Amino acid sequence: MSVTIKDVEHIAKLAKLEFSEAEKEKFTHQFNDILKYMEQLNSVDTTGVEPLAQVIELKNVFRDDTVKPSTSTEEALKNAPASSDAHFKVPKVIG
């Protein structure tokens, strides 16, 4: 499977990024190189091996349903580029 410039454009759009034609060209090559490198894994025989969603061998890490103090509103909004009436303010989004 090889990546085309169309795939790069699609991924860029999903990531809300814009690139020049030259950059798209460059990323197409880089993506393909990475995929080719990863293809080496296909040579490993995985018959009978369960797929993993996690590499650390842990399960069932839980917290109890007890309320912990929250961050103050002031603190929460501190990093926001814009805020208003205790809300984060962002450019207008339509539903």
Place this chain on the structure above:
Amino acid sequence: MSVYDTYEAVIGLEVHAQLSTKTKIFCGCSTTFGNAPNSNVCPVCLGMPGVLPVLNKQVVEYAIRLGLATHCTISPTSVFARKNYFYPDLPKGYQISQYEEPICQHGYVDIDIEDGSAKRIGITRIHMEEDAGKSIHDMDTDTLVDVNRCGTPLLEIVSEPDMRSAKEAYHYLYFIWQTVKYLGICDGNMEEGSLRCDANISVRLKGETKLGTKAELKNMNSFRNVERAIEYEIKRQIDLIDEGGPVVQQTLLWNADKNVAAPMRSKEEAHDYRYFPDPDLVPVVVDKEWIANVEKLIPELPKVRHQRFMESFKLPAYDAGVLTQERELAEYFESAAGQLIKKNEENYKSVSNWIMTDVLRVMNEEKIAVSDFPVTPEHLGAMVNLIADGTISGKIAKEVFDDMLRTKDHPKAIVERKGLVQISDTGAIEKEIDLILAKFPNEIHRYRGGEVKLTGFFVGETMKVMKGKGNPKLINEILKKKLDG
């Protein structure tokens, strides 16, 4: 036969139930509704870099409860996945959800349809996920975001496309609503968004087995809206096909003010969520012992209780349905019935009548929850005892009930305080009736001439002079004897 009868609808519902845990799914922030904006937030739910989510155990227990109540298989191992999309109310840029291995799968529910028949609706899956925040769009130039709701635990319940009409969809949703409330895992408040419903709808000619192109319908925030919106969409699709046009796959938003569904502004490529397992969360492993422990916490469910109310209390199906609608009300009835001295069909029905008319009326008018109702079930049962043993008449009982609402006093205390004991002394009643009859010779004449309905007039007059305290049964009997004799 109308063209609409030649088509059938194929409907599947996605229901989101907000869980009534104290804290969010991955952090210790409170889930309280209506707090000041951005006050129930922390680095985890704000999506700060480098933080780690830790799963709330209660969420898993609630998911297992619902899975068991809907005959699902509980997955021995389930994992969380990231669903990637950009929206300002989703600070991380992804929602933590479940994709390939949800906690519950392959269940079903049997819903009741009005005509008395039952229908089985398949449950594809139930998975755990986090809610997004809230955006306020009514500003001119900006959108404001409140992150309080972000990370509130949700269960998404996905049905099979087994429903064939808006009515069936309504009954299915009602079933889910009732079940999550009985299980105590969701408050079911649709206006506050605790229970939300999206529908996938397509239509096809009856007999056709292939599915038509579906549209997704969102934003139906009440039972009535769900039924109306689905009905509207079915008609729209049939009209389209009938006129030769194709149905376009799209998402529609229901507008409850205008009673129309309008297409959501299409976000191209919006459906490419690029799910992948969340590396920050470890698998959830549920063993048989855990399932058995959760099973013990499942209360008697509405359908079973409905049946039991009809059998044990000899209540009509309608009464049993109203009383078991909500668990708290069913418990109220059972406590009141438990107070009865004479446990017979008549008294059970009397308790049911008082609840269905007076108790529910006041609850609805005053918006009082069952648990806060001023007349306790013990007092209501005691009042029905007073009616049953002839101490007070049904009419006087209304006065006692109103008094209990105000004073919360025991009905016996009220009857004594107000001197409301019913007069069942035959001699006393006869004396009053003789006086009345002497006052109305013309009416007696008319009665004996065939105007039998004048009985009501005589009873009324007697009651009036006895200030409502005369035993109505005795008054009727004595009057009849004297008038006919």
